[in-house]
Amino acid sequence: MPDIDPTEHDIAELGPKIKDVDDEQELEEMLAMEKGGEGRAPVITLIEDRLEKVGGEDEEVDPSEADLTEMTIADIANMIRDVDDIEVLRDILEREKAGKDRKGAKSQIEKKINNLEEDDGEETEVEYVPPEEKYPDLDHPTNDKQYVEGTVDGEYRDMWVYCETQRGELIDVSREMLGKARELMDTYNDDYDESEDVIAVLIGDGVGDLTEECLAYGADRVVYHEDSRLERFRHKPYTEIFCHMCRDWEVEWRDYHEPRYTVFPATNNGRDLSALVQGELDSGLASDCSGLYIEDADISNPAKTGTPGETKTFGKILHMKRPDFSGFEYSTILCIDKPHRDFHPQGASVIPGSFEIPEAEPEREGEVVEHDTDLPEEWFQVEVTEYDALDEGVDLTGHEVIVALGRGIGDDPTQGIELGLDLVDQFEDADLGLSRGVITASYQFDGHVEQYITEERQIGESGQVVEPDVYIAAGISGAVQHKVGMDESDTIIAVNENPDADIRDFSDYYIEGDLFQVLPRLTDALEEGEFARALQQEVSDD
Amino acid sequence: MTETPTDEYEHYEAVVVGAGPGGAAAAAALANHGVETLVLERGVDAGSKNVSGGLIYAEESAPYTIDDLFPDFREEATERPADEYYIHNVAGRNVKTFDLNDIHHHDTEWCDSVLRRKMDSWLAEQVHGMTRETGGGLLTNVRVNGLLREGGEIVGVTCDELDPITADVIVAADGVNSELARDAGLMDWEEPEEWFQGVKAVVDMDPDAINERFGIDDDEGVAHLFAGDLFDGVRGGGLLYTNEDSLSIGTVFHLDSIAEEKAEPHELLDSLLTHPLLDQWLQGEYEEREYAAKLVPDSKKAAHPSPHRGRLLLVGDAAGQMQAQGPIIKGMNHAVTAGGLAAEAYQEAKARGNPTNAGDLYEQKLETEGVMKKLRPARYRYSRPVSESGLVTGLTNGLLNSPVGTAGLKLFGGLVERAFNSPFMLGMIPDTRFSYVTMPTRIGEVLGTPVTAENDIEPPELDERIGDLTYDVDDPHIEVLDNSFEASGTAVTACPVSAKDFGGGCYREETVQTNGGEQKVVSLDTQPCVECGTCAVVADTHWEHPPGGKGVEYKQG
Structure with missing residues (x-):
């Protein structure tokens, strides 16, 4: 009896079990049992497959004694696959020559012998041939690039940080990067006993005013280029200037080939520039990083070490962490030289907000250098002829007075808005706000007030948060989502028909009444300059 | 990564959509079979989108229970066991309580109360660990918004946040409003009568207070059901389960009845919360931690008899697998079973060299393992045309209110209690006001004794409830x-x-x-x-x- 009675098992269970049965006899019995039982076709196939496999193993022949004339070329190829003894193989080859002398068989055997002989040989370093020579027919896209293959064992120093500006000011991520760069290079200089610098790069119109700030946030040296034509970001001149500064510019302090590290912001412009600059400098780029640190790395990839099987330690490697797959996992990107080709600068773009903005130290000292070269006119061939500024929308913050309307206007929405606007007009610095309930309603507004019904005027959790001196809430019940948008106002005046409305709990003045009657009276009182008196008359309590 | 049929997309052998109990069970079982499995969950955390009344069962007859797949489940993810089970038939202040322990313990290995955020997020952690081993994992914050098709065949899923993903099998465990089931044309939202709507309040309560007020120990718990006239004639009932340091108090109604009666679900919940009967447990204190709501499929009508299409297999609420027959309220356990069976079906179909056959195998297994029998009892289908017709309801209503009926109830009070405890009888409870309202009300009126306590708690207003949600x-x-x-x-x-x-x-x-x-x-x-x-x-x-x-x-x- 076999150990397993197939008729007692599902096919899903049999699959894994049957793999352990090696006895042909046992399998035959199982097959008979299944056939005598339910005779399930998939089970029969499963057992037969196994039988074939087990049976096949028995027919194995000893290669050194096999009768080659009885075998096909494929049989021979299979047989010698496991033979590692070159002598045996040579013997087989001789016998084949003496026998049928088939070309196919001989080449199989010879190939195997060759493979084995190669493996035995010492591991030899592959002779390096530049790609242009190795593949002369290929129109290699990097052929015309001066620095590809050009730099081997170059001199690299310093961390260069591109400081992006907007409207004449550093953007936050620039400050964040300077702080991080300072921290990284301080550690770096300690760890490796070096004295390399953080270099801030400013490009634009009037950026000379920002150099002190860059020093204050951690730069040792600020390099800047000013030109009125650089007012907005443009690929060509920005890339050319950056590369000239860090690679071609002959100044006494820059006694190296290229920067060791470059860091850019992963903003729209920063992403553009980082890709172009790193491409021009013939290095790589880890884009959209959220973490950076410098340490040594042990690498065994033969593409980098040059010798298979060898692990080599690369020093001073910038580890660039970036989120992958919606932040599900992080990859750490390393940019490492390989034989016959350097990959420097090691460059990253950094997601804004990834690092803390450091405390500015205004007394920090450093060197400010102007990059004062002529910019060829052809860099400016692309002209910006037209651009849209993002609509700044309605900003309700910073007003002295906000008149806010809620669903209390539902009986006549158009008139409600008109009354609100009338009241707004009575103040020097006031604007109209709305509750979310009004904006999401189906109210039909007449054309002349419709423009006011936009989400931009919404006050509350999903809208704007305002803190005016006076907040007049008319027809607003005061749900917590609205409250968080206005309860820091100095004085809150609520107009509501319902004395149980929540808003009363956090109002300084509460007027019980219909806003369609109360608002015009407030407007009139203001016009006559008697607002305080009118308010006192209206107010019921609180 | 294996060969991709639509090569430009990322491919996993199995994609499980939704990390509730059904999805977790499917993913765990798939991972146990060594299947490369990716689980996608739209919440910020598993459980952040999930609500349930709060009892999970492990049935003796079930081929998979949650603790089979996750051995530490009861220890780590549940609140208290539900040892005792009662139904209160309410008529005004009159209440008649039946002991439902027989039906509760029938076929029950164990039954615990749960809160879904804690339970599902724990499950998700386990699932992530298990599926990572297979080369997959669990991703939150990803909403699967539909099916990816190639030449009319379902080959994967599309998401809001990620590029489309292809898979050899797709387990849709994306809940009652499953967008995948609707995309495949397997489920719809047409008939209110196929749904229940449940609302629930989780009420803060000190563990010692719970122990004292319910007469239990730390590791014990109780379940109470409520039926009768406390819901203005809306067909449905209430529930109260003890958690570790809170109570789950909820109400569940037929959606068609809520719609017809223009009922306000939060007010129905308040009618239960403020009923004098609850004073013994609340004792004038009420602090609501969270208000929640969910739609519940009525498996008798909505459980899909063939919940698969091509590579897509539906599991749990997505397939309408929610058994609510009178006081039997079981959903999560069936989702777990279905998840396990879906995984098993895929594995077998693959072993037989025909993975596309998984759907048919899954359907067969739901039948042979008795799941469908529980979800769609044949006796309900046969008795429904008679028992839910207006004529019969009218007759039985009349009968129950007649002196003869009342006497009958008095005489046979014990019999009614026994009937409540019979899974057979419950399987054919008709969805009429008679069974949900009239009958319990009459039981309360005739057999009940009045509650004298006053319950003066004030549940929060709706705007406060909304304001407290995140x-x-x-x-x-x-x-x-x-x-x-x-x-x-x-x-x-x-x-x-x-x-x-x-x-x-x-x-x-x-x-x-x-x-x-x-x-x-x-x-x-x-x-x-x-x-x-x-x-x-x-x-x-x-x-x-x-x-x-x-x-x-x-x-x-």
Whole structure:
């Protein structure tokens, strides 16, 4: 009896079990049992497959004694696959020559012998041939690039940080990067006993005013280029200037080939520039990083070490962490030289907000250098002829007075808005706000007030948060989502028909009444300059 | 990564959509079989989108229970065991309590109360660990929004946040409002009578107070059900389960009844919370941690007999696998079983060299393992045309109110209790007011004794309940297609976060002037939406879930 009675098992269970049965006899019995039982076709196939496999193993022949004339070329190829003894193989080859002398068989055997002989040989370093020579027919896209293959064992120093500006000011991520760069290079200089610098790069119109700030946030040296034509970001001149500064510019302090590290912001412009600059400098780029640190790395990839099987330690490697797959996992990107080709600068773009903005130290000292070269006119061939500024929308913050309307206007929405606007007009610095309930309603507004019904005027959790001196809430019940948008106002005046409305709990003045009657009276009182008196008359309590 | 059929997309052997108990079970079972499995969950955390009454069963007859797949489950993820089970038949102040322990313990290995945020997030952690071993993993904040098709065949899923993903098998465990089941044409939102709607309050209570007031120890718990006239004639009932340091108190009603009666679900919940009967447990204290709502499929009508299409297999609520027959309320356990069977079906189909056969095998297994029998009892189908017809209801109603019927009830009070404890009888409970309202009310009236206590607790108003929930508001995910009151007005009352004359809810009734005439319409603000799906059934909407991580985030669930 076999150990397993197939008729007692599902096919899903049999699959894994049957793999352990090696006895042909046992399998035959199982097959008979299944056939005598339910005779399930998939089970029969499963057992037969196994039988074939087990049976096949028995027919194995000893290669050194096999009768080659009885075998096909494929049989021979299979047989010698496991033979590692070159002598045996040579013997087989001789016998084949003496026998049928088939070309196919001989080449199989010879190939195997060759493979084995190669493996035995010492591991030899592959002779390096530049790609242009190795593949002369290929129109290699990097052929015309001066620095590809050009730099081997170059001199690299310093961390260069591109400081992006907007409207004449550093953007936050620039400050964040300077702080991080300072921290990284301080550690770096300690760890490796070096004295390399953080270099801030400013490009634009009037950026000379920002150099002190860059020093204050951690730069040792600020390099800047000013030109009125650089007012907005443009690929060509920005890339050319950056590369000239860090690679071609002959100044006494820059006694190296290229920067060791470059860091850019992963903003729209920063992403553009980082890709172009790193491409021009013939290095790589880890884009959209959220973490950076410098340490040594042990690498065994033969593409980098040059010798298979060898692990080599690369020093001073910038580890660039970036989120992958919606932040599900992080990859750490390393940019490492390989034989016959350097990959420097090691460059990253950094997601804004990834690092803390450091405390500015205004007394920090450093060197400010102007990059004062002529910019060829052809860099400016692309002209910006037209651009849209993002609509700044309605900003309700910073007003002295906000008149806010809620669903209390539902009986006549158009008139409600008109009354609100009338009241707004009575103040020097006031604007109209709305509750979310009004904006999401189906109210039909007449054309002349419709423009006011936009989400931009919404006050509350999903809208704007305002803190005016006076907040007049008319027809607003005061749900917590609205409250968080206005309860820091100095004085809150609520107009509501319902004395149980929540808003009363956090109002300084509460007027019980219909806003369609109360608002015009407030407007009139203001016009006559008697607002305080009118308010006192209206107010019921609180 | 294996060979990809639609090569430009990322491919996994199995994709499981939704990390509730059904999805977790499917993913765990797939991982146990060594299948490369990716689990996608739209919540910021598993459980943040999930609500349930709160009891999970392990049935003796089930081929998979949650603790089979996750051995530490009871230790790590549940609240208290539900050792005792009662139903209270309420008529005004009169209450007659039946002991339902027989039906509760029938076929039950164990039964625990749970809060879904804690339970599902624990499961998700385990699932992540298990599926990572297979080369997959669990991703939160990803909303799967539909099926990827190639030449008309389902080959994968599409997401809001990620590129499409192809898979050899797709397990849709994406809940009651499954967008995949609807995309495949397997489920719809048409008939209110196929659904229940449940609302629930999780009420804070010190463990010692729970022990004392319910007469139990730390490791014990109780379940109470409520039926009768405390819900203004709306067909349904209430529940109260003890958790570790809170109570789950909820009400569940037939959605068609909520719609017809223009009932306000939060008020129905309040009727239960403020009933004098509950004073013995609340004792004048009431602090609500969370208000929640969910749609519940009525498996008798909605459980799909063939819940698969091509590579897509539906599991749990997505397939309508929620057994609610009178006091038998079992959903999560069936989802777990279905998840396990779906995984097993795929594994077997693969072993036989025909993975596309997984759906058929899954369907067979649901039948042979007895799941479908529980979900769609044949006796309900046969008795329904008679028992739910107006004539019979009228007759039995009349009978129950006649002196003969009353005497009968008095004589046979014990018999009724026994009938409640019979799974056979419960399987054919008709969905009429008779079984849910009239009968328990009469039992309460005739057999009950009055409760003398006063319950003066004040549950929070709806705006406070909404205010206490956590939301990450995104663009509206529901669109009202027809905003006339006739088409969509029912949502104003039926939506658990809307109410008549309440401006802070999702659906508001408004009167607009059009060309001199007046028209009643509804407007929608999805800010307070709890994604229950009620309006998808009772109103004319285009309904989708919010993108991954957006919308409501339950902390209790």
